[in-house]
Amino acid sequence: MAQNIYDNPDFFAGYSRLPRQVQGLDGAPEWPAIRALLPDVAGRRVADLGCGFGWAARWFRRQGAASVLGLDLSRKMIDRARADTDDAAIDYRIADLEQLDLPGAAFDLVYSALAFHYVQDFARLIRSIHAALVPGGDLVFTIEHPIFMAAAHPHWLRDEDGRQTWPVNGYSIEGERRTDWFAKGVLKYHRTLVTTVNTLLGAGFRLRRIEEFAPTPEQVAAMPELAEERERPMMLLVAAQSA
């Protein structure tokens, strides 16, 4: 089973104060880039894997989705998500993506934001999603970028010109990475970019588009601390379609 760090009180307290948890989707600078990858969801059945507080689930419903199933490993997350909605077409459940078990051909879109890098068996996860999608169904997800995650000591350095520089090592060596992020020893799984892409292709997905989030000049002007995100990609955004 995946590490359930989100129910750790220290982690949960810190995580809950992130702009994207307080302000919702508009607090995430990559949200406009994700939106551009999403298909029209009007009348569609959506599953959100790692739904957290349910910000995206509620957004899908506002866009006209017929139903949204939101899954999360964290009881605290699901409790809060349930408390924040009275929409009968949204169903929140506790579930471990490591053992994802969805009904077959029951969804038009599977969406996931920053959850899959906590899952060890990515190939199993992607096969399960493919089976849960109707033919032609969409998978749109974001993960931490392997450039961001690979190094043993992932933190900013300065190059000889004083420029913010990100270290990469161990890139081809996949597997566990532990970082301290609101709690000690948060467990993630590093996979190369080609493993992510080839796993999708091998499971019967067609790649529609990928993005490496970098802030726009307007975003940097509004939030100067985003400038460093232009130096190395922190997130990979993927849009694929069941072939």
Added chain:
Amino acid sequence: MAQNIYDNPDFFAGYSRLPRQVQGLDGAPEWPAIRALLPDVAGRRVADLGCGFGWAARWFRRQGAASVLGLDLSRKMIDRARADTDDAAIDYRIADLEQLDLPGAAFDLVYSALAFHYVQDFARLIRSIHAALVPGGDLVFTIEHPIFMAAAHPHWLRDEDGRQTWPVNGYSIEGERRTDWFAKGVLKYHRTLVTTVNTLLGAGFRLRRIEEFAPTPEQVAAMPELAEERERPMMLLVAAQSA
């Protein structure tokens, strides 16, 4: 027009002594990974863009290719390639990939090794290749990996454990990169990985598979100096098919 560094005498002298130029394809550690991406070429018409001394062109013919067109910007390269073959089914020509102009639907496979990162207008190049391929035709190419190419000062560092570490900065800022490699100021063009992939998808290619070359344990045992290539990918290998 692309910078013609290969006809610079200093560059040419150094480059000609690389193992992959002396020993041919087997001197390139990524060659087994490229071979695994190549379709069967028996009876097929192949174009090799940036053919150099013609090692791959001759290999395609040994595999039964009906014909090979080898293009290179460097007169020295083409002269040597012509001198090294008397095969009438191989046609070597001087050409600038920046102005690639091939007959329409005339090739079953377009192949290129470590040449496209010298080309500024990648979208034009890919559209030209798509037009030159028959429907269902293959494009297999390698480029320097954007992780390898992005930084202003691309050279090994040591992290706090003394581990070989590669710097990344300016990743999202595409365009010219100048390095000293056998000659001063060799001009290359950095593109993000997603630009490379999305340009292919946008031009009508389907992505078949991608690889980030990393040496196998057997290769590292035989050539210990390859070990650092496991720390960060130096090359991206792409297999796409005209959709």
